[in-house]
Each structure stands twice: as structure tokens, then as C-alpha cells.
Amino acid sequence: MQKSSWRPWALLAPSLTAVFLLLLVPLCFIVVYSFWLRAPTGADIAAFQLGNYKKFAADFFYPSILLRTIRVAFETVVLCLLMGYIPAYFFYRSKTRHKSVLLLLIMIPFWISFIIRTLSWINILGDTGLINHVLVRVGIISEPLNMLYNEGAVLMGLIQYLLPFMILNVYVSLEGIDKSLLEAARSLGCTEWQAFREVTLPLSLPGVSAGCLLVFVLTSGTYLPPMILGGPRNEMIANLIFKRVIGTLDWPFGSAISVVLLTLLIIIIYTYNRYLGINQIFKSLQ
Amino acid sequence: MKIDWNEKIDAAHECLHKGRLSRRSFVKFLTLAGASIGLVGGPFGRLTRSARAETKSIRFDGWGGTTSEAFRKYAFEPFTKATGIKVVDGEFGDMDTYLTRVKASFPPGGEFNLAHLSGVFDYARYVDLGYATQLDESKIPNLQNVMAAMTAPYRAITDGKLSAVPYDLGQTGIAYNTKHIPKEKADELGAGLLWDKELDKKLGSWGDWRTNIWYGALYTNQNPNDIEDMDAVWDALKAQQGMIKKYWGSGAELMSLLANEEIYATVAWSGRVAHLQEQGHPIGFLAPENCYSWQECIFVLKGTDLRAAEKLLNFMLEPSAAIAVAEGQKYPPSLDPTKVPMPESIQKLPAFDPTGKLEGYLFADPVYWNGHQLEWSEKWDRVKSGA
Numbered sequence: 001m002q003k004s005s006w007r008p009w010a011l012l013a014p015s016l017t018a019v020f021l022l023l024l025v026p027l028c029f030i031v032v033y034s035f036w037l038r039a040p041t042g043a044d045i046a047a048f049q050l051g052n053y054k055k056f057a058a059d060f061f062y063p064s065i066l067l068r069t070i071r072v073a074f075e076t077v078v079l080c081l082l083m084g085y086i087p088a089y090f091f092y093r094s095k096t097r098h099k100s101v102l103l104l105l106i107m108i109p110f111w112i113s114f115i116i117r118t119l120s121w122i123n124i125l126g127d128t129g130l131i132n133h134v135l136v137r138v139g140i141i142s143e144p145l146n147m148l149y150n151e152g153a154v155l156m157g158l159i160q161y162l163l164p165f166m167i168l169n170v171y172v173s174l175e176g177i178d179k180s181l182l183e184a185a186r187s188l189g190c191t192e193w194q195a196f197r198e199v200t201l202p203l204s205l206p207g208v209s210a211g212c213l214l215v216f217v218l219t220s221g222t223y224l225p226p227m228i229l230g231g232p233r234n235e236m237i238a239n240l241i242f243k244r245v246i247g248t249l250d251w252p253f254g255s256a257i258s259v260v261l262l263t264l265l266i267i268i269i270y271t272y273n274r275y276l277g278i279n280q281i282f283k284s285l286q
Numbered sequence: 287m288k289i290d291w292n293e294k295i296d297a298a299h300e301c302l303h304k305g306r307l308s309r310r311s312f313v314k315f316l317t318l319a320g321a322s323i324g325l326v327g328g329p330f331g332r333l334t335r336s337a338r339a340e341t342k343s344i345r346f347d348g349w350g351g352t353t354s355e356a357f358r359k360y361a362f363e364p365f366t367k368a369t370g371i372k373v374v375d376g377e378f379g380d381m382d383t384y385l386t387r388v389k390a391s392f393p394p395g396g397e398f399n400l401a402h403l404s405g406v407f408d409y410a411r412y413v414d415l416g417y418a419t420q421l422d423e424s425k426i427p428n429l430q431n432v433m434a435a436m437t438a439p440y441r442a443i444t445d446g447k448l449s450a451v452p453y454d455l456g457q458t459g460i461a462y463n464t465k466h467i468p469k470e471k472a473d474e475l476g477a478g479l480l481w482d483k484e485l486d487k488k489l490g491s492w493g494d495w496r497t498n499i500w501y502g503a504l505y506t507n508q509n510p511n512d513i514e515d516m517d518a519v520w521d522a523l524k525a526q527q528g529m530i531k532k533y534w535g536s537g538a539e540l541m542s543l544l545a546n547e548e549i550y551a552t553v554a555w556s557g558r559v560a561h562l563q564e565q566g567h568p569i570g571f572l573a574p575e576n577c578y579s580w581q582e583c584i585f586v587l588k589g590t591d592l593r594a595a596e597k598l599l600n601f602m603l604e605p606s607a608a609i610a611v612a613e614g615q616k617y618p619p620s621l622d623p624t625k626v627p628m629p630e631s632i633q634k635l636p637a638f639d640p641t642g643k644l645e646g647y648l649f650a651d652p653v654y655w656n657g658h659q660l661e662w663s664e665k666w667d668r669v670k671s672g673a
Contacts, residue, residue, distance in 0.1 A: 038660070043415055061673045126545050146487065148548070166395045232530055233672045240667075247382050248663045249389065 027262075033255035044251055052256035057274030062240070066260065069237040072151070073219035076158045076211045083159065084166035086212065090198075092174035103171070106164045118157045118228045125153055125229075149231035160214075162218055166211040173207020175202070211274055217265060236259050343372040344594050347384060348402040350377035356614030360607040361598075368601075371594050379536060381408055388417065388587070399590040400598065402453065404650055405580045406439045409450055410652035418449035419586045424594035426451065426544055428603035433622045433643040443652065445635040450583035451599050454612060455644075457637045458578040461544055461554035464568040472551075476574035477504035479551055481522065485626075486529045490543050490552035493533040495666035496655060497553050498523055500578045510576060511651040523669050533670060544569055553578075555638035557616035563596075564616075571636055579625055579637065579647040581620065 034052055036095060037045040056062045090103055124130045125147040132144035147153060177200060185195040223238035237257065244254035346362070348354050354375060362373040378384035381404050391397035402411060412418060423429055429437075429451055438453035460479055462472050466488075474480050480489060480501060491498060502519035503510040513519060531549055534540045537558045543549045545567050559571040584602060588596045601607060605626045608619040617636050621628075622642035630636060639647065 061668050061671075064673070065671070122542065122546070122548075126546055127548050227535065232527055232533055232670055235671055243667065246386050248659070249382065249385060250660070 020046050030255045030258055034259045036252040036255075038250045038252050052253045053260070055253060056256055056260060062257070065235060065240055066237050066264070068235075069220055069261075070264075072154065072158070072236060073216050076157060076162060076219045079155065079159055079214045080163050080166040080215050081208065081212060084163050085170055085208070088167045088170035088174060088207075091171050092177075103168075106167050109160070109164060111195050114161060114224060115228075117160060118224055121153060121157055121160075121229055122148060125156070148229065149234075151230070151234050153229040154225050154234050157229045158219055158222065161222070161225065162215045165218070169211035169214065170204060170207045173204045173210070177203045209272075213269070213272060216268070220261065220265060296459060318471075342370070343374050344591065344598060345374045345376060345397070345399040346402075347376040347378055347398060347400070347600070350379075353402070353611065353615040356405045356611040357602070360610040361602045364607075365598055365601040368595055369594075370397055371597070375600065381405075385411065385415075388412075391413070393589075396589050400589050400595060401585050401587065402582060403450065403585045404582050405650060405652075406443070407650055407652040407655050409583060409585060410443050410656055412587070413443055413449065414656070417585075417587045419446060419588055419590060419595075420444075420587060421448045421451070421599070422592065422596060423448065425593070426600045426603065428600050428605075431605065431622055431625050432603065432620045433644065435640045435642070436620045437508045439581075439649065439652070440583065450585040451603060452581055453608070454615065454617040454619050455579065455581040455603070455637055455647075456617040457490075457556045457573050457647075458500075458553055458580065459556060459571055459573040459636070460551060461540075461559045461561075461562070462551040462570050462572065463544065463547060464570045466550045467570075469570055472570060472572045476572070477501055479572070480553065481505055481526055482551070483528070483529070485551055488533050488550040489526070489529050490532050490534055490540075490549035491526070491530055492540070492553055493535050493670065495659075496650065497578060498666060498670075499648070499662060501553060502526075504574060504576055510578070510648065511654050520665065520669060523666075527608075527669060527672055560616035560636060573636065574649045579644075579649050581649065582617070 033044070035048045035050070037047045037049065037051070087106075091099060095104065096102070122129065125133065127146075127148070129146040129148070131147065132141075135141045136144065154181050166258055181199050181203075182195050185199050186192075190198065220236075221238050223236060223242050226234050226236045226239050227242075238261075241257050241261070244250045244257060346357070348357060354377060357374060362375060366372050376398075378387070378401075385402060385408075388398050388401075390438070390488060403412065433453055436455065437448065440448055440452065460472070460477070462479060467479070467485075475482060479485075480491070482489075491501075499513070499519055500510045502522045503513050505522050506515065506518040508514060508519070532539075532543060534543055534552070537555060540552065540554055540558055541562055544552065544554070544562060545565075556571060556573075559569055562569045563571075584599055586592065586599070602611075603621070605621060608621055609629065609632060612619040612635070613629075613631050616635055618628075618632055618638040623633075623638075623640050624642045628638075628640075633640065637647075
């Protein structure tokens with residue numbers, strides 16, 4: 001066995017090299033940059049100082065955007081879970097021969113550009129969009145409803161982006177449940193609802209956990225829905241990073257905000273692992 | 287200068303025979319000569335040869351869309367046909383994104399050659415970051431046709447020399463929906479239209495800090511290039527923020543917001559408004575007193591083959607090319623109308639100045655605005671977010 005111990009590493013080498021070069025090395029650059037200074041012209045000055053972190057914590061403006069991001073991410077997770085569990089359960093229980101077609105329908109949105117999908121909401125929710133147009137024409141309202149450029153629109157954009165991730169994670173977990181357990185529960189006198197509550201739901205939790213974690217992390221780092229569908233008060237932390245790095249060429253401060261976000265996500269994942277166990281995620285994939 | 291190694295070795299050999307060179311020195315010479323030939327003829331030789339070779343392509347980055355199409359058709363393709371130099375045509379969404387790409391390239395700026403930059407302040411930024419070159423104006427005869435008023439601000443930054451040629455000009459004025467806002471009202475309110483309470487949640491603005499502060503200064507009756515009461519400007523912008531429905535981020539978004547009547551009034555680029563008007567939308571353009579005027583230039587980045595760049599710039603400043611590009615992008619060209627006759631289509635464009643002197647046009651003072659960039663852009667982020 002000793003002789004072949006290098007083989008797994010050899011097989012992993014390409015992936016590890018890619019992770020090292022494309023993730024860890026750039027990450028190190030970001031951490032180093034976060035201690036640098038920025039000249040008024042936009043040039044970076046090598047230094048080691050904590051000014052960028054101090055600036056982040058100096059008043060409540062930047063932390064408030066971080067808190068807003070966490071809140072919106074949490075809301076997105078809850079909504080995606082509520083909206084995603086039901087279709088996933090439906091696919092699991094469906095006896096149709098065309099289950100693969102149903103799953104394909106979940107995948108179809110990924111074939112269209114995320115930007116296009118997000119922009120399409122403008123034509124649906126806008127003042128002259130589909131919903132307002134129909135409501136005004138039918139006479140239900142006289143003035144268009146303000147549905148765009150607010151947090152509701154941002155949540156809508158996030159859900160349409162992240163819902164498939166939740167559905168697929170929950171579905172994979174449900175598919176892994178031995179159906180004979182359900183039959184046993186029913187034969188022991190459980191109602192359909194009790195069988196779901198006592199057997200299916202607990203056994204699907206690893207998938208639910210995986211979906212929640214994935215949706216939470218992806219929401220925390222996304223910037224397109226708030227940028228396209230949000231109003232002046234709906235910016236999230238990724239928009240702030242984008243503005244600092246691209247808009248004002250303040251790479252050091254942008255890097256510091258990125259490091260703060262990353263640290264927060266690591267703490268959340270660590271806490272999750274401590275109390276729920278990250279191995280639960282892998283169970284859902286078995 | 288070409289070194290003939292055969293001749294040199296023969297001469298050394300003859301010296302050895304005649305006793306003027308010791309055997310040890312001859313062997314040393316041969317070793318050094320061999321090493322030199324190896325280096326020059328080997329990998330380093332390949333480098334120097336490629337450096338000496340004629341430039342076969344040059345990169346140009348612009349705003350894309352109709353502007354790039356016009357460039358391709360009227361400047362790049364004829365240029366390639368005439369010189370054999372291919373123009374690699376890149377695009378960017380906005381100036382800051384492009385500068386980030388330039389800064390991130392290795393060596394910084396080294397992957398880029400020419401860029402269609404906006405505003406004199408951008409020219410100053412690139413110069414400050416060390417990306418400037420020095421153009422040989424005698425190689426760009428068409429520069430003679432460019433308005434002197436447009437080259438002067440660039441010369442002031444680079445000690446009378448140029449690292450760019452001015453190419454077009456425009457204004458950031460106020461676009462308003464004529465169905466909902468009468469022209470008389472817009473004319474009467476001027477910059478105040480952007481603070482009209484009747485337009486609550488029907489107002490838009492660009493997310494750019496400079497433009498908003500500029501209009502804040504106009505609203506508080508101050509000179510945008512010398513704001514004395516900055517608190518008043520911030521207060522005005524805070525008051526306006528509550529009425530803004532959307533701070534747009536691109537020209538396409540601006541056009542969509544106006545065309546779909548999501549907003550009725552906003553600051554807007556004159557060329558984009560001209561496009562909307564051409565498409566039949568009921569959009570008016572107001573250039574209030576001290577309206578934000580700006581000019582665009584073709585900047586040549588450090589490390590570019592200047593001979594090729596100067597040839598291309600001259601091509602782009604050919605009146606036929608410059609006018610065609612201007613018609614495509616709806617911004618008047620930098621050519622002096624008193625020297626180059628302009629067609630009616632150009633004369634009708636917003637910001638066109640038939641005198642070629644640009645008197646009464648107020649441009650952003652690059653030193654003043656770049657000097658406040660860090661402080662004001664951060665403060666603007668807070669105001670924009672309602673903090």
C-alpha cells in the first residue's frame with residue numbers, strides 16, 4: 001500500500017495546482033494589497049498599515065452594507081428553501097417517465113446569460129412592464145406600481161439565479177432516500193404527512209443544508225442583481241468592492257473589504273461545520 | 287550596426303601569426319566571440335529581431351457599438367489596406383473599468399496601445415500614472431485641422447507636448463421626457479429640474495461622483511471648477527437622493543430608463559439623447575448654463591510603436607473618417623469647422639460649435655477634480671446610498 005501512496009496525490013496534482021495558482025495565489029495578492037496605500041492618482045504604494053481596515057470600521061457606513069448583505073443573503077436562503085423544496089419533492093415523488101425532462105427544465109435558465117435573465121425583470125416589473133401594463137389596462141390600478149429598483153426586485157433577481165441550486169441540492173438528497181423506509185413508515189401506521197415529517201424531511205436535511213450554504217455564499221458575493229434591479233439603498237458588499245476596485249481604482253481598500261467579507265464567510269462556514277457538520281453536505285451527494 | 291564576425295576573427299588570427307597577439311589572448315577572444323554570437327544569434331537574437339521587426343498590428347480600445355463600427359469602416363480598414371498594419375479592435379464599458387485593465391496588465395499598460403479616453407481629467411490620470419508618450423506632431427499633419435481650443439488643455443498637462451489627439455466633444459446635460467415636462471418648464475428650472483419635487487421617484491442620475499457634484503454646484507449657484515461651499519452641494523445631493531429612482535451605470539441603461547419612461551428627467555450624455563431623439567422618443571435635451579462639457583481623445587499608451595500609432599491617428603483625423611465616426615456616435619468631431627466644412631448632420635448635433643473656439647463651454651479642470659477624487663468619490667458613495 002505504501003508504494004502507491006503517491007498515486008492519489010499525482011491524480012490530484014492538476015486540480016491542486018489549479019487551486020493553488022488560480023485561487024490561493026490571487027488570494028494572497030488580495031491580502032497583501034489590503035495593507036497597501038493608494039495615491040490620489042490611483043497608483044498603489046507598497047506599505048504595511050491597517051488604515052484600510054480602520055477605515056472600514058471607522059463608522060457604521062461600511063459595516064451597515066455588510067449587515068445588509070448578510071440580511072439579504074439570509075432572506076434569499078429562506079425564500080429559495082421555501083420555493084425550492086416543493087418542486088424538488090415533486091420531482092422525487094413523481095412517477096413520470098419524463099423526470100429527466102423536468103430536471104432539464106431546472107437547468108434551462110443556466111443556458112441563458114445571467115445578465116440577460118436579470119435584465120428581463122425590467123420588462124416584467126417596470127412601470128411600463130408586463131405586470132403594470134396588464135393591471136392598468138384591466139383597470140385594477142390607475143398608476144403603475146413601484147416594483148422595480150427596490151429590495152423586492154433584488155430578491156427576485158437573486159431567487160431566479162439561485163433557486164436551481166437549491167432545488168438540485170434538495171433533489172439529490174431526496175433521491176438518496178431509500179423508498180422502502182417510507183413504505184415501512186406507512187405500514188407501521190404513519191399518515192402521508194407523518195411519514196414526510198418523520199422520515200423524508202430529516203433525511204433530506206443534508207441536501208437542504210448544502211443548498212442553504214451554497215445559496216448564502218453565492219448571494220453574499222453577487223453584485224449584478226443589486227446593480228441592475230436595485231435602487232440607491234440596495235447596494236450590497238460586492239457592489240462596494242466593485243466600485244472601490246473599478247470605479248475609484250482604490251485596490252487596497254477594495255482588497256480590505258474583500259478580506260473582511262471572506263473572513264466573515266469563513267466564520268459562518270466554520271460555525272456551520274461546528275454545529276451541523278460540513279460532512280452533511282457530502283452525504284447529500286452520496 | 288552589423289558586426290562581421292568572420293572579418294574580426296580573421297584579423298585576430300593574422301595578429302596571432304604576426305606575433306602581435308598572444309595565444310592566450312586569442313583563445314580568450316575566440317571564447318568571448320563565441321559567447322556573443324551564441325547570445326545574439328540565439329534566444330536573445332530572436333528577441334532583438336522581433337523588436338526590430340515592423341509592427342504588424344496595433345491595439346485600439348474604444349466604446350464599442352456604433353462608434354467602433356464607424357472606426358472600423360472609415361479608419362481601421364482603410365488604414366490596414368494602406369499600411370498592412372492590422373488594428374486589433376477592443377472594447378470597454380466605461381473609463382474606470384478600462385483603466386483598471388490597463389493597470390492590471392503586465393507590465394502595467396504594456397498590453398494596450400491606443401484608447402478612446404474621455405475627458406481631460408482622464409488624460410491627466412494616465413499621465414500621472416506614467417502611461418504617457420510624446421507624439422511627433424509632424425507625423426500627424428491632420429492635427430492641424432483640430433480645434434486649438436481642444437488641444438490646449440492637453441498641452442497644459444504635458445508641457446506643451448501631446449500624448450493624445452482630441453477626437454470629439456460632448457456635453458452632459460439634462461434629458462427630460464417632453465410628454466411629462468414642458469420645454470418651458472425645463473428651460474425655466476435649468477439644473478433645478480433635477481430637484482423638482484413633482485418628479486419625485488421619476489428622476490434618475492448617473493452614478494458618477496463628478497457629474498453629480500458638478501450639478502450640485504450648478505444647483506447651488508457655484509462655479510463647478512471652484513466650489514466654495516461644499517456642504518451646500520452635499521446637502522443638495524442628499525435632498526435629491528431621496529427623489530432618485532435609479533442611478534444608472536451605462537449609456538444603454540440610461541437609454542432604457544428614458545425610453546421605458548421609468549424616469550422623466552436625468553443628467554444625460556448629449557450623444558445618447560440624440561440617438562433617442564432619432565429613434566422617435568419624446569426626449570428633450572437641456573444644456574443649462576455652465577453645462578458639463580467634455581472632450582474625448584485618442585490616447586497613446588507608453589510602449590506603443592509610435593510610428594504606427596501616429597500613422598493611425600492621422601488616418602483617424604482624416605475629415606471623411608472623423609465626420610463618419612461623429613455621425614455614428616452623435617458627438618461632434620474635434621475638427622475645426624472653420625477649417626473643415628461640416629455637413630448638416632454634424633451641425634445639428636448637440637454641443638457643436640460652429641466657431642471652433644469653444645467659448646462658453648465649461649470643461650472640468652483636471653487638477654481641481656483629480657485632486658478631490660479620493661475624498662469626494664468616497665463621500666459620494668455615502669450620499670448615494672442614503673447614509
